[in-house]
Amino acid sequence: MQFTKEDCLKYVEDNDVRFIRLQFTDIFGRMKNIAITNNQLRHAFENGVMFDGFAVAGFTGVEASDMFLFPDPATFSVIPWRPQQGKVARIICDIKNHDGSQFEGDPRYVLKRILRKTYELGYTFQVGPECEFFLFHTDNQGQPTTSSHDTASYCDLAPFDQGENARREICMVLEEMGFEIETSHHESAAGQHEIDFRYTDALTAADNIMTFKMVVKIIAQRNGLHATFMPKPLPHVNGSGMHINMSLARGGHNVFMSQEDPGDISKTAKHFAAGLLNHVKGITAVANPLVNSYKRLRPGFEAPVHIAWSHMNRSPLLRVPAPRGEGTRLELRSPDPACNPYLTLALVLEAGLDGIRNELKLAPPVNENIYSLTPEQQAQLKLERLPSNLLAALEEMKKDSLIRTTLGEHIFSKYTAAKALEWEEYDNSIHSWEIDRYLKSF
Structure with missing residues (x-):
């Protein structure tokens, strides 16, 4: 059920909801919130709740810091783990400037703006994310470690899967918050897990990803x-990805489905895929936002390295999973769960639409295992690679005008500046590997 404003107010009054958390996301994908009491909810809907935008990284300067949160009633949900007497609920918010205009630096607004263009073209963008994460022990002070007594592998059961109980509880809480959980299982690395939830419209999917990470x-x-969405917390095992399954619908029907060849994808899907592959280098700094993200994008760990597509083959960047008919979809395998889902989905969608608008031609599929190809074979196939580190990704981002236009000047400039500083800090640091390798030898 999607709540309206009046539904929210009535539910709060009838069900002893005493506090409401007004949640929003900064440009780097971190969730924030301000809590209000139940008596302030109507005022929040009608007038917004003021906060200091200068205190949120990437938002505003001190000279124009008064900003307002406006709750989206469709996102209302009771938080199940809080007390049931004097309940706590949450609502995801949109952000406006003090004059009532939309804040251009609100990631949720960026996605809504691109979705509005999509609706005007007659399309609905449907998304199904696959979010992976690690569960680790904490130390005696409650601080996270990278150790796990879990020795399980892909789809193993207890007693090897020591995170089974926590994963089950996560699924139950998510269902109480309105999620439809499709599958949950242990992933390939020890301590690694995946929970998949229902395919839905892109805005709901992005909201769900943020809620999922919180839960x-x-x-x-x-x-x-300790749960972490860090892409590569351990050096010699698979990292955590956030594969994005996607399709476009028109009039309730999947336009990626081929009418001429049931085993293939439509011309629209091929144009969309071509646009995505054409812009993916520029998207990478947003879809893979951390210095650590690029430790995952290495050969041999089931993460994509080369820019190619295929049917079912999991080694390329983009694949077409087996289901056909209304289940036809594309799966982008490079994003990781540290990304801002609003910005990532906005860029993926706009890149695909660019392919449709310009009828870009999709290169032939690469059906071989790309990981096993020699450098000569890769050169023969003219395979390009994803950026190998955050600095290279930022350079590609700056080259692509579609990225700047989609994000808007505010987010583009704030994001690239912050990530350039992050790379500089990393590059100027002395790492333990260097000490271990060189201190005694030289």
Whole structure:
């Protein structure tokens, strides 16, 4: 059920909801919130709730810092782990300037703006994310470690899967908050897990990803564990990805489905895929936002390295999973769960639409295992690679005018400046590998 403003107000009054958390996301994908009491909810809907935008990284300067949160009633949900007497609810918010105009630096607004263009073209963008994460022990002070007594592998059961109980509790809490959970299982690396939820419209999917990450971390903590969406916390095992399954619908029907060849994808899907591959280098700094993200994008760990597509083959960047008919979709395998889902989905969608608008031609599929190809074979196929580090990704981002236009000047400039500083800090640091390798030898 999607709540209206009046539905929210009535539910709060009838069900002893005493506090409401007004949640929003900064440009780097971190969730924030301000809490209000139930008596302030109507005022929040009608007038917004003021906060200091200068105190949120990437938002505004001190000279124009008064900003307002406006709750989106469709996102209302009771938080199940809080007390049931004097309940706590949450609502995801949109952000406006003091004069009532939309704040251009609101990531949710960026996605809504691109979705509005999509609706005007007659399309609905449908998304199904696959979010992976690690569960680790904490130390005696409650600080996270990178150790796990879990020895399980892909789809293993207890007793090897020591995170099974926490994962089950996460699923139950998410269902109480309105999620439809499709599958959950242990992933390939020890301590690594995946929970997949229902395919839905892109805005709901992005909201769900942010809620999902919050729930996973809190339920893990309640089980004495630390959950991390860091892309590559361990050096010799697979990292965590956030594969994005996507399709476009028109009039309730999937336009990626081929009418001429049931085993293939439509011309629209091929144009969309071509646009996505054409702009993916520029998207990478947003879809893979951390210095650590690029430790995951390495050969041999089931993460994509080369810019190619295929049917079913999991080694390229973009694949077409087996289902056809209304289930036809594309799967982008490069994003990781540290990304801002609003910005990532906005860029992926706009890149695909660019392919449709310009009828870009999709290169032939690469059906071989790309990981096993020699450099000569890769050169023969003219395979390009994703950026190999955050600095290279930022350079590609700056080259692509579609990225700047989609994000808007505010987010583009704030984001690239902050990420350039992040790379500089990393590059200027002395790492333990260097000490271990060189201190005694030279």
